[in-house]
Amino acid sequence: MNAMRLKLGEALAGRxxxxxxxxxxxxCCGALLGRDGDGAAETPRVVSDLVPLANxxxxxxxxxxxxxxxxxxxxxxxxxxxxxxxxxWYHSHPxxxxxxxxxxxxxxxxxxxxIIVSVQKGEPRxxxxxxxxxxxxxxxxxTIEIAG
Amino acid sequence: MGVKVIIPTPLRAYAGKQxxxxxxxxxxxxxxxxxxAKFGDLxxxxxxxxxxxxxxxxxxxxxxxxxxxxxDKTGVNEGDTISIIPSIAGGA
Numbered sequence: 001m002n003a004m005r006l007k008l009g010e011a012l013a014g015r016x017x018x019x020x021x022x023x024x025x026x027x028c029c030g031a032l033l034g035r036d037g038d039g040a041a042e043t044p045r046v047v048s049d050l051v052p053l054a055n056x057x058x059x060x061x062x063x064x065x066x067x068x069x070x071x072x073x074x075x076x077x078x079x080x081x082x083x084x085x086x087x088x089w090y091h092s093h094p095x096x097x098x099x100x101x102x103x104x105x106x107x108x109x110x111x112x113x114x115i116i117v118s119v120q121k122g123e124p125r126x127x128x129x130x131x132x133x134x135x136x137x138x139x140x141x142x143t144i145e146i147a148g
Numbered sequence: 149m150g151v152k153v154i155i156p157t158p159l160r161a162y163a164g165k166q167x168x169x170x171x172x173x174x175x176x177x178x179x180x181x182x183x184x185a186k187f188g189d190l191x192x193x194x195x196x197x198x199x200x201x202x203x204x205x206x207x208x209x210x211x212x213x214x215x216x217x218x219x220d221k222t223g224v225n226e227g228d229t230i231s232i233i234p235s236i237a238g239g240a
Contacts, residue, residue, distance in 0.1 A: 027239060036157075057239075064239035069206040069213060072233050076156070086157050089236055096240035104238040107204070111158035114238070 004142040005037075005044030006113050006129050012047055013146050017124035019052050020092030020117045026061035029053055029091040031075035032113060033084050044145065045087055045113060051075045064103070065091045088113030088129075095119070098126040100139050108132040113142055151179050151224045154231045162189040176207060177220030179230055194232070204235040 019028040031051040037043030053071045057064040067089075079086040089112060093099075098118035100108070108114060110132045118125040129142040150170055155163045163169055164187065171186065173179030184191040194205055201207065207214045208231040214222045224230065 029236075029238075057237075060239075064237070066237040067235075069208070069233045069235065072156075072206075072236055073208070073231065076154075076231075076233075089238075091238055093240035101238070101240055103240075107235070107237040109158040109234050109236075111161065 004131060004140060005145055006115075006142050007044045007046045007145045007147055008115075009047070010146055010148050012050055013127065013144075015050055015052075016090050016115060016117055016127065017119075019090075020094075020119040020124055021122060023055065023061075023092065024119045024122045025094045027055050027057075027063070027065040027092050027094060029055050029065040029067060029089065031078070031089055032087045032115065033075070033079045033082060034087050036085055036087060045142075047087060047113075048084055049078075049082060050090070051078050062094055063096070088115070090115035090117065092117045092119050095121065098128040100130050105132065105136070105139065108136075108139075110134045110136070114139075115144070150226055152229045153179060153183050154229060156232055156234050158234060159190060159193055159232065162193060163187045174223060175220065176209060176214050176222045176224060176230060179224055180207070180220070206233040206235060207231070208233060 030053045032047050033049040034047040036045050055061050055065045057066045076086050098116045113129050115129045117127045129144050130139040152168050154168045171179050171182040173182050
């Protein structure tokens, strides 16, 4: 299959890292807005904006994040108002690698892009993106192309 | 009665790539049954095998979560909007 690609401006990448640093040692989370390609390798998804959201998991915010349905509705509304799509979600892994966990997989949806930024001792490290396979068996990596 | 069902982006592939679908029904249950009759592939993403709405699928009528109304028996009127809202969670 073709490698999936996600274009992300440097300023937006910086905002995701900064959000992860700001909420450290808790997980940050937010929505990715933009335009979907047609699935072909030459037309990547393009993220054009973010909607930072609050992590609603008060009981275990260091290794879990959760959004309310109203948060999701707010992100969908923001996308509609801008004439773009809700492409997916970002969250941080404080002091953990930028790889999806089993817990991530259990709670993910196909199609969405899931960006994970690792924040180690308060410093942003790797940023990766993933898409859940349709049968939910595993994630496929999505190449992030950071553009100026 | 005609109601609009808004389809979230991950499920549009199973709904003819449409953002919203117009269906007939007097309750949320009837409207969603009409939706899944039209787009059979949607059913397994919305319902468990024993026919209950999946726990990570939220359904709203206009601005109200049907869990706090009459669930799938919640009545809908001409011009109402039903939204299917995915639950989002994860973590390291």
